[in-house]
Amino acid sequence: MSLAPIFDILLITALLLVSWRLLGNSDLFQAAVLFISFGLFLSLAWVRLQAPDIALAEAAVGAGLTGALLFATLKIVEPKQGRSKNGAQPKSCRLDRAAECPGRMHYILASIFVLGLAGLLLTAVFSLPDTANGLAGLTSGFLAQSGVEHPVTAVLLNFRLYDTWLELGVLLLALLGVLGTRDRLGPQNVTAAQPPNPVLSWLVRGLAPFMLLATVYLLWLGDHAPGGAFQAGVVLAATLVLLWLAGLGSVVRMPRHAWLFSLVAGFSAMLVLALCTTLAPDAVALAYPQSWAKALILLLESVATISIGVILASLTVLVLAGEGEANGAGAAETDGKNGM
Amino acid sequence: MHILAVLLCLAGAFFFLAGTAGLLRFPDSPSRLHALTKADNLGLGLIVLALVVTSSSLAVALKVILVWLLALAASTSICFLLGQSMLRQDQRQDQ
Known part of the structure; x- marks a missing residue:
């Protein structure tokens, strides 16, 4: 057995x-x-x-x-949660008594919505065909023309390149949102909440070369095995965040032009490709010639890795630093009150 | 060779089990950290040894040993950092 x-x-x-x-x-x-x-x-x-x-x-x-x-x-x-705990403990409320439970309509509406969604999902699962290969056969059939040997990379970087393109756009939008709420133009000169620790610096100094090696390896691996731009980009982002936490050079010390360039590199590379392929005679947008496929995929993946790494690292650095800034603001507020 | 690897694996699993028991049963955070890092380093080391014994080539063996060394460095440093932040928290509460 x-x-x-x-x-x-x-x-x-x-x-x-x-x-x-x-x-x-x-x-x-x-x-x-x-x-x-x-x-x-x-x-x-x-x-x-x-x-x-x-x-x-x-x-x-x-x-x-x-x-x-x-x-x-x-x-x-x-901190806010702690304050509310000192006051009144949130009581469990019964949905059939309106007085005890002021927000009960929200709960009821939400549960109706969730039950409806669950019903839809169940019908979708039960209406699946018994034997389905999906698009697997189609993908493996055209794999030889894609320029790479790994079907997932072939789908992400060739057959459905626009998916990857739009995903990079979503990441950019998320970063813009965080920048908007932080009222900043970039992660430049953002400091970590804790002063850099010598042990952490030592560890990160030792680990960073291995992590960069893993980034390049994952990127290259995408050609014929599980790996590729997203996985490599996340490892790159983790390296950059660790470097920042250790007080070593990271996205916060990048020159502004280099930072902006890395952010948009992945998205704009595919935009340029889309433009070029549209202008070519009788071609579909984003459909590139088979002879260039391998080189183009490698180029797009490398550029996308840098973009994903820098965007995710900036996002994390800004959110992580937000705690320090929020605490700092809170401290300043209480100081002001004490002064009065 | 095979028997040796199985024995090493079992010994490693025992240390993981002991570390987990310590993590669950010890009363305060420093002794929990102690149980976790010590036991896991040794457990991982024994399992890595078992993999080295059964590995097909020198390159694979060296890679596995490298993984163990990196895990050692990381877990030791993280243990120190956690301990330090616990100490800071205690000092803040005392004030």
Whole structure:
């Protein structure tokens, strides 16, 4: 008997248990920790489903980067939460009594919406055809023409390049949103909440070369195995954030022009490609000649990796630094009150 | 060779188990950290040794050892950083 079914059952149980505890937890810190472990279990599930590309992305983005962003947000939210705890404990309220539960209409509306969505999802699952290969056959059929040997990279960088293009646009928009709320033009001269620690600097100095090596390796691996621009970009972003935390040169010390250029490089490279391919006689936009495919994919992936890395690192640095700025502002406020 | 690898793996798993038990059962954060880092470093080291014994080539063996060294450096430093921030928090509460 093989051990695989037992492992699968344990994994599914763990996923359900963690998600139940995650949603039912009133302590936001515990919920954030549980979210990270949920992401790790989920990436294991992707590995079991033989989708290592998604597993890598889930572990890096879902568990790692989102976890860091959640903790940073928590640091800003938590002081307020502590204050409300000193006052009145939030009571559990019964939905059938209007007086006890002022916001009950929201709960009822939300539960109707969630139940409707669950119903739709269930009908979608049950109406799936019994035997479906999706587009897998089509992809492997055209794989030889794509310029790379790994089907996922072929889809992301050739067959459906516009998906990747728009994803880079979404990342840029997210960064613009964060810059807007922080009232800043960039992460330049943003300092970490804690002064750089010598042990951390030592560790990051040792790790950074290996992480850069891993970035290049993942990028190159995308040609024939799971890997590629997104995974490499996330590793690059993690390296840049660690360098910033250790007080070493990072996105905050980049010259403004270089920073702006790295941000838009990935998106604009594909924009230029789209323009060029549209202007060519009888060609479809973003459909490039087969003979150039390999070189173009490698170029686009390298540029996209730099963009993803710098955008995600700037995003994380700005959100992480937000806690320091918020605390600083809070301290200044209380000082002012004491002065009065 | 195979038996040796299995024994090393089991020994490593034992240290992981001991570390997890310590993490769950020890009363305060410093001793929990102690249980976690010490046991996991040794457990990982034994499992890495098992992988080295069964590895097919020198390159693979060296790569696995490199992974262990990086994990050692990272977990030691992170243990120190966590301990330091705990100390700072205690000092803040005392004030």
